Amino acid sequence: MDLQFELNRPTRLPPLIPFASVDDADQAVARLIEIYRRNTAFIRDAFREYCARGLETGQRVRACYPALRIRIQTYQEVDSRLSYGHLVEPGVYMATITQPHLFRDYLREQVRLLLRNHRVPVEIGESDLPIALHFAFPEGEYVEGEISEVPGHTLRDHFDVPDLAVTDDAIVNGTWRGRANQPRPLAPFTAPRIDYSLHRLQHYTATSPQHFQDFVLFTNYPFYVDEFVRWARQSLAQGTGGYTELVEPGNVVTRPEQAHAAPAAPAAMPQMPSYHLKRAGHSGITLINIGVGPSNAKTITDHVAVLRPSAWLMLGHCAGLRTTQRLGDYVLAHGYVREDHVLDDDLPLWVPVPPLAEVQVALEQAVAEVAGLSGWELKRIMRTGTVATIDNRNWELRDQQEPVQRLSQSRAIALDMESATIAANGFRFRVPYGTLLCVSDKPLHGELKLPGMASAFYRTQVNQHLHIGIRALEHLREMPPARLHSRKLRSFIETAFK
CATH class of the missing domain: 3.30.1730.10 (AMP nucleoside phosphorylase, N-terminal domain)
Known part of the structure; x- marks a missing residue:
């Protein structure tokens, strides 16, 4: 003007x-x-x-x-x-x-x-x-x-x-x-x-920003939502964890005395429905079903970031790239191959996205506690390594020589469509981040994600995977904020505000 x-x-x-x-x-x-x-x-x-x-x-x-x-x-x-x-x-x-x-x-x-x-x-x-x-x-x-x-x-x-x-x-x-x-x-x-x-946030999640909690789980499967809501209602009914109420899409509030009642469904589900198990001081847990793909992952983290959460984790499924992996094994990401392309202009590819020790330890400890394993036995179901994130869901249909060679050179052990985006935006926005994936298919080894093959995996692993994520956030919540907010997130010239 x-x-x-x-x-x-x-x-x-x-x-x-x-x-x-x-x-x-x-x-x-x-x-x-x-x-x-x-x-x-x-x-x-x-x-x-x-x-x-x-x-x-x-x-x-x-x-x-x-x-x-x-x-x-x-x-x-x-x-x-x-x-x-x-x-x-x-x-x-x-x-x-x-x-x-x-x-x-x-x-x-x-x-x-x-x-x-x-x-x-x-x-x-x-x-x-x-x-x-x-x-x-x-x-x-x-x-x-x-x-x-x-x-x-x-x-x-x-x-x-x-x-x-x-x-x-x-x-x-x-x-x-x-x-x-x-x-x-x-x-x-x-x-x-x-x-x-x-x-x-109100538009995409159908819940008010005032309900968002400081510890956030991202997923892209409704199975995780169903288990989270079930567990949240149980926690409210039993009075465990210090949780005060559950807020679902449409700002539908469930308090402890209502925990056994059937929830009121919203008129229409939003694009990225969110569920907030609230606790004093915003110290509860928010779960967001972000859907599929790096564009959705960037969109939601772009907006959640302004609330200055204490940490966010990605709980998703991935393609296992190693013959030794089995369906249902876990992948704890300590590095990322970024081929999502949605953040290239904001965070150049030459910028490394480092693992954060506090988050890595919390996730590994949570796997051990929930799965009941430790030491060498824990390595049977979990590998730590590089996760490749791509923007093409049907990458298997391309000439295999070129993508397989790149994946091999990167030492990647898993491939998905959201994890690197969420981690990179966590790094960009100075929000502690982490990724724990579950192997749902092994396309390079003939085990494709098909209905019959996936159903048994979903039945046995979804609940455990979600509770690992919840337990990891509980560990992070117990840390002093200054310790959780790693110095790896900060440049040498920074704003004073977290």
Whole structure:
């Protein structure tokens, strides 16, 4: 939009809230919530006026996101074991904030760490980044359907609308280039980028972002969903694990006293249904059925990442590539061959995606506990090695010489369509990641995934596989956050926020 044209238009704004120093994390978050509520209410009130009687010709209505800022004057020494919560060099750093009520615990922790590690106050105030009209409404309220009530006008004439120019992944991709005298990023995502993903999560999963938990399982088979729901209801009924309620697609809530009742099915299942077994402090488990393929894997992790989960794991099926593997064996990925192609522009192929020791140990320990095996016997059912992820489900139909040679050179022991994507996006978004696959076929050795061959495998292995994933997340939950969030996820110049 032409800048001079913008400057010449009358703009209705709420009174500016200047930045003010705060040296208490709770006060900082409370102030962010106050500014956000006031400014979104200002936009909503103006929109209702617009729908009722219109606005003055050419008048714009605008309110901006709250922001958190900090000024660092020295090279502060911090505990070298910490991977987040501090800044590496002097400067002015700022993050725009959306829905601070949803991120209250996360923001409180980040501010507390900044105050402790740098011993200077943070500053809370208004940014100059406008809140789009579509993002100013609480969950369940939308703009659509009311726009046509004002003939001869468009929203763009009066309100800010979502702007892709400020909705990107430049910060997490390491490609952010600021202007002179512009504050550096304090958080991995801007407020508009978070707002976009929060709306997409509701669309894809049919559950509210407020229900998502910090420990996430991805799968692509309904068998896992059925067992997860059964186990979740049992846990609620028995009062084990500290879980408080189960939320299913359509935001259907089951509490302990309702655990034995039949669930109410949503009118239509979403593309990627999600199930949330909730626990205090978002420390429960979310299971998402992501469907098949790397595009789905990237889409859902792009959006879940803005919630800053503590860890995510992929539980899927794979083609075993070694003659010694049997149907039902497990594969613990410690490396990936990335031929999914969906992340090539965001995370170049020359970037390694390393295994994270904390996650690897938790998964191996969970296999041993659930399967009741240890030591040399554990190696009978589980191999650790490289997983190849491809974007062609029918790769078996190609000339076998070329793909088989590449797979052999990579030392891959399994092949699937999602694991490398989920791990690579975990690396890109600084979310601890891991993969445990189950061998469902061995196409190079004549054991194809056919109905008769797969049924026995599914019956005997699905439940155990899921419970291994659950147990691994429970182990990760017991770790201190600073230990779980590996330094392997961080660059030498990073945002302070996790």
